[in-house]
Amino acid sequence: MESDSMQSANNVAIIFGVTGLVGRELAQRLVLQSWKVYGIARNPEISPNLIISPFYHFISCNLVNPFDTQKMLSSLQDVTHVFWVTWSSQFPCETQESCEQNKVMMSNALNSMLSVAKNLKHVSLQTGTKHYVSLQGPFDEEKLHYYYYYNEEFPRMSKVPNFYYSLEDLLMEKLNGKVSWSVHRPGLLLGSSYRSFYNFMGSLCVYGCICKHLNLPFVFGGRKKCWDEAYIDGSDARLVADQHIWVATKCDLLSTNGQAFNSINGPSFTWKEIWPVIGKKLGVHVPQDNMFVENFWFSKAMAEKHQVWEDIVVENGLVQTTMESLANWEFLDALFRLPFKLLGSRDKVDGFGFGAKYKTLHSILYWIDCMRDEKLIP
Secondary structure (H helix, E strand, O other): OOOHHHHHHHHHHEEEEEHHHHHHHHHHHHHHHOOOEEEEEEEOOOOOOOOOOOOEEEEEEOOOOOOHHHHHHHHOOOEEEEEEEOOOOOOOOOOHHHHHHHHHHHHHHHHHHHHOOOOOEEEEEEOOOHHOOOOOOOOOHHHHOOOOOEOOOOOOOOOOOHHHHHHHHHHHHOOOOOOOEEEEEOOEOOOOOOOOOOOHHHHHHHHHHHHHHHOOOOOOOOOOHHHHHOOOOOEEEEHHHHOOOOOHOOOHHHHHHHHEEOOOOHHHHHHHHHHHHHOOOOOOOOOOOEEOOOOOOOOHOOOHHHHHHHHHHHHOOOOOHHHHHHHHHHHHHHHHHOOEEEEEEEEEHHOOOOOOOOOOOHHHHHHHHHHHHOOOOO
């Protein structure tokens, strides 16, 4: 029997979306395990690449363009594993345009891979727990009182376009019976990236840095229930990357073929419990009597703070970033005003034997340290 190190040396990954929150973690982990890794993104990172290894090869590619995709991927005959952790944010998520564009991107990539990679073993798709809900109103007030721990067999929404469904259906069509595949559904992703549209850690840290710089109180703006109760799962990028690799290499691929897995930290949390600790970590003033301010909107309070962020970057010798490249204020407003609970069950992945778990507070504190180490924040 081959050793794990010998098997790893024979594995070749292609990561679509390598500059994103999970893509970077996947690349770093696989390189450390002696995999050869091709990292695909439209644009390279804006700072020197953190992955310096003879095993790692970055390729710039516009996946929307079938000719560019074919040209850039046609020589990658040695690929054994595909990790799809990218998506197009050009159109709003719950639109037919978003479904079509994301499907075109994956179709172009798969057409190229299936034609040249004759030893392809597994395709791993990342979507999210928004598979289970729609954020398009108006909301049924009666259903808002229902409470689920969403499991992987929960039925699809029937009335709203969701590009996650388009991608799953495309894998079924292209791969079924030929190559094994899996789907991974994280909740609120926690990681470090300069290329992520829904970048929670970037948004949180930029907000904290501006509060500290201007001596503003570090308050939570949102719905009272979102503050008091567990409303969403955290998903550490390290855990999500490990789960991708684990299912693609450690599981019985016959039993997991075409299976979906929630990819969440485990223990639930409330913002009320962890907000003061986050504030202390960021070195800001957290008003103990009124941390929660219902009528505080991040998109309004931070709208004119571009110059403040530029000053912070210059004064602290940080990597040159714009406020928009790290922070998405509309995303924070929506996250802290969720109209329903979006909590998932880990029963399925636990039952298969995946044991990694994180406390979300510990994840947030870890990624603050990482962003400091990368000189993204002071």
